[in-house]
Amino acid sequence: MDHTVGTGIADTSGVQPLILQRADPWVYRHSDGWYYFTASVPEYDRIEVRRARTIAGLASAEPAVVWRRHPSGPMSANIWAPEIHHIDGKWYIYFAAARTTETNDGLFDHRMYVLENASANPLEGEWVEKGQIRTMWETFSLDATTFEHRGTRYLVWAQKDPAIAGNSNLYIAPMANPWTLAAPGVMLTKPEYEWERIGFYVNEGPAVLKRNGRVFVTYSASATDHHYCMGLLEAPEDADLTDPSVWTKSPVPVLATDEARGLYGPGHNSFTVAEDGGDLLVFHARTYKEIVGDPLYDPNRHTFVRKLAWDADGRPVFG
Known part of the structure; x- marks a missing residue:
């Protein structure tokens, strides 16, 4: 059965997908006026980047393959969740990759890596491997x-x-440069609530938004089926962000499966701004609940975009 749907229109209600079969979506609006998009592809074998002048334009923009997995060893399998950033005049892509051996397909043996590109346009020029974080x-x-x-x-x-115990927790650390930590990380959160422990004990996919005197970190929890959902941390902007005690964690998910809208397993989000400057939530979700086989190999996690609202206390409202 073909579950792919979508209109190619930037539906900022988050009901229709913007881009089909792209999980872990990352949208970055640069000072050059372009929106840059990257995400996990279903084959988990490469990193693509596309750009457009508008959010809607990302749907039809031609992707450029900027990096492919190695044939064996480190960075040879399960290329997950790339992000593109512009730091001190250069482009950087952060991503996770597994290492394969003769007896191991690399699943859940990921490490984090960084690519660098000095070109003005990251769809051009050379991407240099800066190594493992x-x-x-x-x-x-x-x-x-x-x-x-x-x-x-x-x-x-x-x-x-x-x-x-569990699969992953979230950590924060200052950086010496874009591919090197300046100090050991400290833990911000671990899976402790029931909704973070369905299928797997997971806190992953962090995204950062600074607004209204606070630093917000969203994250995703539980298995990647319809139980996948988003949690929220926050800290005062003037606090020491490496002090775990300054962070407050929501006891309930802030975005979860919405059967009425036909959205299942929303998560692994990013934030960007609309052409008019309003805040946007970018996330992936499926449009059906029943999955055949391992959810990791179901390709139909689609990219959605939704306007981000704010409550009277200056906190984000996700849906």
Whole structure:
């Protein structure tokens, strides 16, 4: 059965997909006026980047393949969740990749890696491998995102702590440069609520938004079927973001399956701004509940875009 749907129109109600079969979507609006888009492709074998002058234009923009997996060893399988950032005049792509051996297909043996491009247009020029982001442990790690706050650049990512039960927790650390941590990470959250522990104990896919005197971090939880959902952390903007005590965690998911709208397993979001400057939530979801086989290999996680509202207290309203 063909479940692919969509109109190619930027439906910012988040009901119709913008781009089909693109999970873990990342949209970045650069100072050059272009929107840049990258995401996990169903084959998990390459990184694509496309750009357009409008959000709607991303749907029909021609993707450029900027990097392909290695034939074996590190970075050879399961290329997940790329993000594109512009830092100090250069482009960077953060992504997770597994390493394969003769006896291991690399699933859940991911590490985080960085590519760099000095071209003005990241669809052109050379992407240079800057290597693996080294963290506190040599364990399953993925979903790196980066942001600058008050003169310091930070990395937020998901990783398996060998001493903590479960698949991944979220960590934050300052950075020495775009591919190197300046200090060990500290844990922001681990799966503790029931809705974070369905199928797998998972906190992953962080995205950062700074608004209204606060730093917000969304993240995704549970297995990648219809149980997948989004949680929210927040901290005051003037706090030490590497102090776990300053962060507050929502006890309930902020975005979850909405059967009335036909959206299942929403998560792994990013944030961008509309042409008029309003905040947008970008996320993936499926349009059906029943999945045949492993959800990781169901290709129909589509990219959706939704206007982000704000409540009277200055907190985001997701749906």
